[in-house]
Amino acid sequence: xxxxxxFEEAISExxxxxxxxxxxxxxxEDSMQMFKKGVDLSGYLSGxxxxxxxxxxxxxxxxxxxxxxxxxxxxx
Amino acid sequence: xxxxxxVMTVSEINKYIKEILSRxxxxxxxxxxxxxxxxKYHYSGHMYFTIKDDKSVLxxxxxxxxxxxxxxxxxxxxKVIVKGYISVFERDGQYQLYAEDMQPDGLGSxxxxxxxxxxxxxxxxxxxxxxxxxxxxxxxxxGVVTSSTGAVIKDILNITGRRFPGVEIKILPVAVQGEQxxxxxxxxxxxxxxxxxxxxxxxxxxxxxLEELWAFNDEKVARSIFCSEIPVISAVGHETxxxxxxxxxxxxxxxxxxxxxxxxxxxxxxMEYLCNLERQLKNLLAKNxxxxxxxxxxxxxxxxxxxxxxxxxxxxIRLDNLNKYLHIGLISGIDKNKARLSTIAGRLHALSPLSxxxxxxxxxxxxxxxxxxxxxxxxxxxxxxIIRLADGELKCTVNEKLHCK
Numbered sequence: 001x002x003x004x005x006x007f008e009e010a011i012s013e014x015x016x017x018x019x020x021x022x023x024x025x026x027x028x029e030d031s032m033q034m035f036k037k038g039v040d041l042s043g044y045l046s047g048x049x050x051x052x053x054x055x056x057x058x059x060x061x062x063x064x065x066x067x068x069x070x071x072x073x074x075x076x
Numbered sequence: 077x078x079x080x081x082x083v084m085t086v087s088e089i090n091k092y093i094k095e096i097l098s099r100x101x102x103x104x105x106x107x108x109x110x111x112x113x114x115x116k117y118h119y120s121g122h123m124y125f126t127i128k129d130d131k132s133v134l135x136x137x138x139x140x141x142x143x144x145x146x147x148x149x150x151x152x153x154x155k156v157i158v159k160g161y162i163s164v165f166e167r168d169g170q171y172q173l174y175a176e177d178m179q180p181d182g183l184g185s186x187x188x189x190x191x192x193x194x195x196x197x198x199x200x201x202x203x204x205x206x207x208x209x210x211x212x213x214x215x216x217x218x219g220v221v222t223s224s225t226g227a228v229i230k231d232i233l234n235i236t237g238r239r240f241p242g243v244e245i246k247i248l249p250v251a252v253q254g255e256q257x258x259x260x261x262x263x264x265x266x267x268x269x270x271x272x273x274x275x276x277x278x279x280x281x282x283x284x285x286l287e288e289l290w291a292f293n294d295e296k297v298a299r300s301i302f303c304s305e306i307p308v309i310s311a312v313g314h315e316t317x318x319x320x321x322x323x324x325x326x327x328x329x330x331x332x333x334x335x336x337x338x339x340x341x342x343x344x345x346x347m348e349y350l351c352n353l354e355r356q357l358k359n360l361l362a363k364n365x366x367x368x369x370x371x372x373x374x375x376x377x378x379x380x381x382x383x384x385x386x387x388x389x390x391x392x393i394r395l396d397n398l399n400k401y402l403h404i405g406l407i408s409g410i411d412k413n414k415a416r417l418s419t420i421a422g423r424l425h426a427l428s429p430l431s432x433x434x435x436x437x438x439x440x441x442x443x444x445x446x447x448x449x450x451x452x453x454x455x456x457x458x459x460x461x462i463i464r465l466a467d468g469e470l471k472c473t474v475n476e477k478l479h480c481k
Contacts, residue, residue, distance in 0.1 A: 006213075007213065007214040008212075011349075011350070014350075014353050015353065017357070018356050018357055021360035021364060022360060024363075024364060028364075028368055031361060031364045031365075035357060035361045038353075038354075038357045039357070042353065042354045042357070045350050046347070048242065049242075049343055049346055049347055049350065051241075052241045052242060054237060054241050054245075055244040056245045056247070057246050058224060058246075058249065059246055059247065059248045059249075059267075060249075067267065067271060069246070072224075072247055
């Protein structure tokens with residue numbers, strides 16, 4: 001359910017959940033459910049933020065005219 | 077000396093004048109400034125016009141071979157400097173300026189070309205604000221169209237790496253100046269659109285003169301930016317440089333570094349925001365639970381729960397009272413009825429035929445039918461008659477009928 005959700009979507013959903021809880025008129029079960037969903041979203045988002053792997057590619061055309069991706073080395 | 081007997085033809089005199097002019101060094105290369113008028117672009121490709129100042133005019137012609145190299149389009153009223161030579165068009169006996177090159181007077185021709193293209197593309201709607209696309213908040217991949225060497229690509233990589241390293245960068249290297257540049261740049265933009273492998277495109281070039289940035293004023297480049305379905309950020313030159321690709325793009329970045337800042341959010345800022353949200357989430361849940369607890373305690377505290385039997389005892393007392401009244405009511409009701417009953421029973425008794433009988437009256441009944449005899453006509457002589465007295469019955473016979481009516 002969470003996979004492929006864009007960062008923007010996920011963070012908006014989390015903001016919505018916080019708003020709903022702030023209003024305070026949810027039943028006990030709903031409050032717990034909302035909280036759990038919020039925690040899931042938060043985990044997903046921090047995963048995306050913590051990805052520090054750099055992927056830099058340079059696109060070149062080969063003899064056949066196709067685009068090939070190579071790793072880019074700075075100072076090339 | 078008078079050459080009275082040397083009569084020349086028109087052609088000869090025209091030719092002579094042409095020759096004289098061709099020998100003049102100054103006239104073989106002149107720069108003349110004036111205002112264009114009577115401009116005619118002939119279908120042959122040659123341009124015919126006059127240039128004038130406030131006192132006089134000079135006829136000009138610019139042949140196709142020279143005119144095609146012009147970066148701008150001459151117009152009537154334009155102030156120009158024309159470079160060429162003065163010669164004679166013999167057929168018409170007309171001397172004119174044969175233009176080899178032309179420059180707008182005051183503004184450079186490049187600058188003029190820029191203004192003309194900008195106006196034309198603007199009127200076509202290429203720069204319309206409502207056509208511009210929003211940049212993705214967090215792209216998963218960024219396309220960069222720039223030189224693969226130099227400071228620009230380094231800056232872009234450094235800044236995006238600092239802000240948000242997890243985003244993928246795809247570079248399509250191009251020449252950023254020179255003749256090949258416009259074609260390569262527009263091809264690169266179209267390639268990214270074909271592959272659809274990035275969410276946003278940055279076209280970038282460092283600072284330079286108008287000539288050096290010229291590729292980014294090219295019509296091909298502007299059109300491929302406009303047609304791009306992927307949002308394009310134009311980051312060309314310094315803050316004060318404006319190129320046509322800046323106007324056509326979805327967003328103009330004043331410099332390539334600024335583009336790198338606007339294309340990804342700052343991870344540190346986002347992290348902090350996320351932590352805040354998480355904290356709020358936890359606090360709100362605790363708060364909600366606390367509220368529910370208080371509510372429950374309040375309910376428990378009400379009379380209903382502290383003395384739950386209050387209501388029951390109340391009702392029991394009420395029930396007892398009702399019972400008591402019911403009982404009283406019932407008994408008095410019975411007594412009343414008893415009294416009523418004996419009154420009526422007494423009256424009934426008085427009316428009873430049995431009590432009448434006890435007063436000496438008797439009932440005569442026909443033996444045959446058992447019917448009461450009310451009239452002498454009900455019986456005949458010799459009929460059997462039963463006489464009921466208070467204490468029994470007598471069986472009799474009719475002997476005689478008397479008093480018949």
